[in-house]
Amino acid sequence: MPANPRPTASRWCALETDPSGRARLSLRGAWHLPDLAAIQRALGAQSIPPRVIVSGADLESIDTSAAWMLAEALRAAGVAPRKVELQDFEAAPRRVLERVFELGEGSQTLPRRKRLGALAQFGKSAVEVGHTCAGHVTFLGETMLALLELLRHPGRLRLKELTVQFEQTGINAIPVVALVTLLIGIVIAYLLGLQAEKYGANLFVVDGVGIGATREFAPIIVAVIVAGRSGAAFTAQLGAMRLGEEIDAIRTLGLSPQQVLVVPRVLALMLSLPLLVFLGDVMSILGALWIAEPMLDITPDTFLARLREALSVRHVVVGLVKAPVFAFFIALIGTRMGMTVGRDTRAVGLATTSTVVQSIVAVILLDALFAIIFQRLGI
Amino acid sequence: MGVIEVDNVVTRFGEQPVHAGVNFSISAGTLVALIGGSGSGKSVLLREMIGLLRPDAGTVRVLGTDMWGDTEEEVDAVRRQIGVLFQDGALWSSLTVAQNVAAPMREHQKLPPPVVRAQVRLRLAQAGLPLSAATKLPSELSGGMRKRAALARALALEPQILFLDEPTSGLDPITARAFDTMVRGLVDDLGITVFIVTHDLDTLLGAVDRVIVLAQGRVRADGPVREVMHVDDPWVRSYFAVRTMLEGGDDGG
Numbered sequence: 001m002p003a004n005p006r007p008t009a010s011r012w013c014a015l016e017t018d019p020s021g022r023a024r025l026s027l028r029g030a031w032h033l034p035d036l037a038a039i040q041r042a043l044g045a046q047s048i049p050p051r052v053i054v055s056g057a058d059l060e061s062i063d064t065s066a067a068w069m070l071a072e073a074l075r076a077a078g079v080a081p082r083k084v085e086l087q088d089f090e091a092a093p094r095r096v097l098e099r100v101f102e103l104g105e106g107s108q109t110l111p112r113r114k115r116l117g118a119l120a121q122f123g124k125s126a127v128e129v130g131h132t133c134a135g136h137v138t139f140l141g142e143t144m145l146a147l148l149e150l151l152r153h154p155g156r157l158r159l160k161e162l163t164v165q166f167e168q169t170g171i172n173a174i175p176v177v178a179l180v181t182l183l184i185g186i187v188i189a190y191l192l193g194l195q196a197e198k199y200g201a202n203l204f205v206v207d208g209v210g211i212g213a214t215r216e217f218a219p220i221i222v223a224v225i226v227a228g229r230s231g232a233a234f235t236a237q238l239g240a241m242r243l244g245e246e247i248d249a250i251r252t253l254g255l256s257p258q259q260v261l262v263v264p265r266v267l268a269l270m271l272s273l274p275l276l277v278f279l280g281d282v283m284s285i286l287g288a289l290w291i292a293e294p295m296l297d298i299t300p301d302t303f304l305a306r307l308r309e310a311l312s313v314r315h316v317v318v319g320l321v322k323a324p325v326f327a328f329f330i331a332l333i334g335t336r337m338g339m340t341v342g343r344d345t346r347a348v349g350l351a352t353t354s355t356v357v358q359s360i361v362a363v364i365l366l367d368a369l370f371a372i373i374f375q376r377l378g379i
Numbered sequence: 380m381g382v383i384e385v386d387n388v389v390t391r392f393g394e395q396p397v398h399a400g401v402n403f404s405i406s407a408g409t410l411v412a413l414i415g416g417s418g419s420g421k422s423v424l425l426r427e428m429i430g431l432l433r434p435d436a437g438t439v440r441v442l443g444t445d446m447w448g449d450t451e452e453e454v455d456a457v458r459r460q461i462g463v464l465f466q467d468g469a470l471w472s473s474l475t476v477a478q479n480v481a482a483p484m485r486e487h488q489k490l491p492p493p494v495v496r497a498q499v500r501l502r503l504a505q506a507g508l509p510l511s512a513a514t515k516l517p518s519e520l521s522g523g524m525r526k527r528a529a530l531a532r533a534l535a536l537e538p539q540i541l542f543l544d545e546p547t548s549g550l551d552p553i554t555a556r557a558f559d560t561m562v563r564g565l566v567d568d569l570g571i572t573v574f575i576v577t578h579d580l581d582t583l584l585g586a587v588d589r590v591i592v593l594a595q596g597r598v599r600a601d602g603p604v605r606e607v608m609h610v611d612d613p614w615v616r617s618y619f620a621v622r623t624m625l626e627g628g629d630d631g632g
Contacts, residue, residue, distance in 0.1 A: 033537050036494050063537045064569060068501040069494070092570065099568040103504035110496045113475055113514040344518035346472040 012042035015052075023049045024087070027059040031066030040069050048077035054097075056089035067100040132358075139336040143266060146258040161264035169230040169265075170272025174279065176229070177222055181280035184217055185209060185287025193296045202296040203306055209288040210311035218280035219319045220367055223326040226273055227359035231334035234265055235355040238338025239348035247339065257339065266331040273327035274320050281316060314379060322370050329366065330359045380443070381406045382540055382572050383428065388437035390423055397423055399596035400437070407539075410566045410573045412583055415593035416614060421576045422466075422544060424593065428574070429463055429542055430454055442539065459487055462533030464543045468525040470517040476503075476528045477513035483535040498535070506531035507561060523554045530561075540572045541565065547579045555579060559586040580621070592618075 009015070011029060018024040025048060031039055054070070056062075071081040081101035086094055116124060150157055192208045238261060241247050250257050285307070292298040298306075334355050341351040381404035390398040397420040405411050415421045426432040428439050430446040439446045444457045470479050480499045484490055490498070503513060506527040517525055526546060533541060543562070547555035563586045565571045575582065583590055583604050590607045592600040592615055600610040608619045 034488060036498070037489070037491055040491075040494050040497075064501065064505070064534075065498055065537055068497060072497050095568045099564065100501070104500060110477060110500055111510060111514050342518065344472060346518065 010042040026055040030060040031062040033065045043073035053085040055087040165268035181283040182287040185284030189288035206306040207310040213284035214281045215315045222280045223363045231330045231359040234334030235338040235352045239341040262335045269327040269331040270324040274323040277323040384440040388434045412587040461540045462538035466544045468529035502531035543575045
């Protein structure tokens with residue numbers, strides 16, 4: 001009979017003609033998840049005709065994953081699995097097949113997540129950066145208003161929160177800041193000393209270290225450490241609070257999250273960063289002092305005498321003036337990213353990373369700006 | 380012998396006793412619920428059963444393997460035969476739903492991608508999720524959808540036993556009942572053993588074969604719901620009191 005398929009068989013199934021002349025797909029063996037690839041190949045090798053019946057006489061057992069592969073093969077052949085006659089099945093496999101055949105209509109393909117092209121991705125990122133910046137400006141305004149409110153009602157300052165934040169951002173940062181700036185002082189003195197020795201200008205190392213460290217290196221390095229330490233901490237703390245709806249709870253109490261959470265952090269960081277920078281100044285000069293004698297034959301007395309001549313106070317002041325400005329922006333970015341984080345844990349992680357990057361970029365941009373301003377002013 | 384055997388499990392957190400010798404055995408193809416007050420150590424017991432937390436004494440056998448005595452390989456082999464639905468889904472947040480469901484298959488089976496994709500479709504359909512959910516990230520799903528997606532992942536490796544930690548908490552009653560029906564179907568049609576930690580009275584009355592009550596560190600009652608309801612224990616009585624009251628009201632009206 002031409003209507004009937006050529007008999008084909010494999011370890012898993014066989015297509016044959018039953019006594020009444022109908023096409024019959026006979027399943028063989030145990031159909032389970034580990035053999036799915038082989039089962040799919042075996043089914044794919046059969047050209048299943050539209051009016052097929054399925055026989056389970058030789059089937060040992062079947063699980064849902066394998067039953068689904070059969071359903072898929074039937075659908076691909078244009079057969080609705082639900083309407084297929086099941087022949088000679090034991091109760092358990094029959095139930096599995098019936099259950100699985102009820103699921104899902106037609107042979108649908110799984111949708112894939114759309115990927116943007118390079119240009120579209122670039123545009124999307126640009127728009128996002130724009131939104132972030134606009135959001136920062138709004139947040140800056142809100143924070144300024146909260147600070148102004150504080151001028152009129154000083155009683156609203158949360159002293160306790162301020163001290164806690166000062167401890168965490170300032171006092172607890174002392175060891176790491178001291179260590180890093182000490183090492184930086186040593187490294188600058190060493191590198192300058194290598195060059196200065198060639199010209200016999202050993203003593204000028206003191207000028208270099210004194211001015212360089214107090215005016216530029218200490219403020220920048222300390223600000224970067226604080227951005228990584230406290231900026232990230234602000235985002236993580238506020239982000240976690242936002243996840244737990246704690247910020248909403250503050251709002252529903254009629255309190256301003258700006259006043260309760262943001263202002264104490266901003267003020268605490270603006271207080272602690274200049275102090276840390278001063279510590280950084282001292283430590284980096286100490287580092288240079290330490291290495292000056294063994295490497296450059298500059299005794300501590302000579303070093304200090306030269307330092308008094310070379311380092312005018314204005315360089316130190318320039319460094320210390322920059323610190324609160326850095327602090328203001330680090331705190332602003334950190335709290336803003338935390339307050340507006342998406343409501344899932346992954347978003348908190350992303351926002352924290354973003355805070356660190358943004359704060360460091362902000363610090364370096366501000367420093368460049370300061371350099372231009374001070375140069376114009378001739379300071 | 381049951382597929383799960385909990386034998387004299389003792390747990391302490393520091394000085395605080397949690398389990399003072401818990402015993403029960405669960406036979407294949409049943410839907411068993413564990414209930415108990417907050418802090419009675421239900422979730423702790425569940426974590427001990429799936430091999431995440433070591434009990435201070437006693438043994439837990441799952442599919443014949445001692446989860447805390449046998450080798451790591453044997454325990455891993457059991458882990459591939461059980462599915463766990465954590466309370467809030469515990470979907471991996473950086474992967475889409477489809478990738479979450481595919482992950483166990485990718486890790487443990489060498490299946491070609493088209494087969495994996497077909498299997499993901501099956502599991503989504505089994506869990507009652509539309510195909511459009513496949514490309515979403517967990518953060519883009521509602522609570523009920525997240526639980527379904529997590530169930531789809533738990534089913535990915537054809538588990539013999541499913542552990543569900545408060546599967547219907549946070550769901551509306553209609554979604555919760557649909558979830559019960561789905562789980563019941565897994566037990567009846569596929570012969571999967573299901574162990575639920577729950578607080579949901581409707582789940583207990585509508586879908587469960589057997590209830591185990593945990594209180595004061597021990598099993599206080601164990602049996603079909605209708606029997607456990609009438610056990611003479613203060614906690615059990617007040618637990619079911621609301622329901623008895625409501626049902627009494629219905630009869631009167």
